[in-house]
């Protein structure tokens with residue numbers, strides 16, 4: 119047995135208003151005046167002067183606004199890398215992702231692809247990256263995905279939805295400023311928060327569980343209950359706690375694995391382009407047989423926050439489409455093995471998955 123030697127984010131700032139320290143943080147990392155910092159920013163902030171006016175730009179630094187309406191794609195990473203190379207005098211000093219999981223994952227992937235040849239799709243998998251990425255910084259503006267702390271960047275490619283898992287993927291620096299999450303709509307807050315809750319459930323109930331994962335996972339699970347079930351937190355406390363829950367949930371799966379909801383959600387997302395957070399919720403809502411207590415808890419939270427999930431999204435799919443979705447889900451073997459043990463293939467058959475998908 120060989121144990122994972124897991125890289126962690128070496129530097130993190132936590133605090134309300136810490137975004138204002140960005141200039142201090144970045145300045146020593148500037149390689150030279152011709153090597154810009156590239157800020158990839160969620161385009162919901164395009165007309166948000168409160169945030170954009172505080173992005174510290176000098177020399178040839180650039181802001182590129184990116185839509186997070188769709189899940190990030192390998193082709194999108196290739197286009198961004200090409201654009202950055204064509205419009206910069208020198209290789210950038212760093213990439214700074216500002217946004218939710220989509221923007222954070224794009225920033226990680228772009229920083230890797232600026233130093234590695236070929237196309238992004240060639241690196242989907244485990245430990246395929248050869249050269250260290252350029253300096254990259256993650257600044258979440260919504261909490262839950264764990265992308266700020268993870269060793270992967272999940273991308274939809276031409277043939278699969280799979281992350282670039284590598285030691286070079288984690289951020290060099292993360293800025294956790296809870297003030298940045300203040301404008302998030304309730305439904306998005308819920309879906310992304312539930313991504314974190316589901317990370318905890320899948321980690322804590324998985325066969326890969328160990329003391330490392332449990333310590334982070336049980337703490338994040340408690341925080342999720344405080345935030346989504348109990349009353350008594352004010353808005354700032356709630357924002358700060360979800361920020362830390364996201365971090366700890368991400369740390370928990372870093373040393374274990376996710377499970378049934380994630381495997382099936384990737385299928386939905388690959389075929390129908392459903393965003394990760396809401397996809398997880400749609401799947402998890404139907405998983406009583408795998409996670410009975412936590413699905414009940416999830417339904418309570420859903421009611422408390424008056425969230426209505428889309429229904430019947432698989433109602434009109436063809437057999438071929440079901441097969442595509444099922445193949446993506448079944449391909450994620452470590453997730454199934456974590457969820458159900460070595461003999462998972464006995465219970466998880468294409469027929470079984472089709473029955474589950476038909477309920478969604």
Ligand SMILES: [Fe+2]
Pocket residue numbers: 263313317380394
């Ligand atoms: Fe997730």
